[in-house]
Amino acid sequence: ETGVTQTPRHLVMGMTNKKSLKCEQHLGHNAMYWYKQSAKKPLELMFVYNFKEQTENNSVPSRFSPECPNSSHLFLHLHTLQPEDSALYLCASSPSADTQYFGPGTRLTVL
């Protein structure tokens, strides 16, 4: 248990659906991150938020839309995804620039 929670843990959606992934931490961390982990590929950083402001968008397609309403919550809104977007989506939070703590992930399948 790292103190970072993610819901849902599993999600199956069609290409025309709209869904959202949620990440929550009450560790007092100021930075939160979304990562994508596809099969046989390294973790890819998607977005970084520091003090609720987006500081990094790693060339992510616009069908992924992050939202950080406060420093404890981070969302990833999904719409018109493609089958190749199927992956494990991991959220992390950090008290500093160096050490990150990960949630359990949401395993997403796009049909």
Added chain:
Amino acid sequence: GIQVEQSPPDLILQEGANSTLRCNFSDSVNNLQWFHQNPWGQLINLFYIPSGTKQNGRLSATTVATERYSLLYISSSQTTDSGVYFCAVVRSTDKLIFGTGTRLQVFP
């Protein structure tokens, strides 16, 4: 950008065996972390080790920053050690750059 390479890519052990996992990085770094990802996808921090040696139970890690590598030692391996081990480095920003991982399978 910085390259992070891990070896071996796959490792199969019998319970009780010892192993060494290696992480090489192509440039100087501010920080290095080792993670274990269990079969359910959860990433667990093992070590925060920009330099030197640390030990935690059966696991220990050594980073030689001047030579740009880090080693993770697992002694007396158990089946619960199975999963993927990642090293990740940080340079000048807060971006963690992950290696490709070492997949470890420990059989009874």
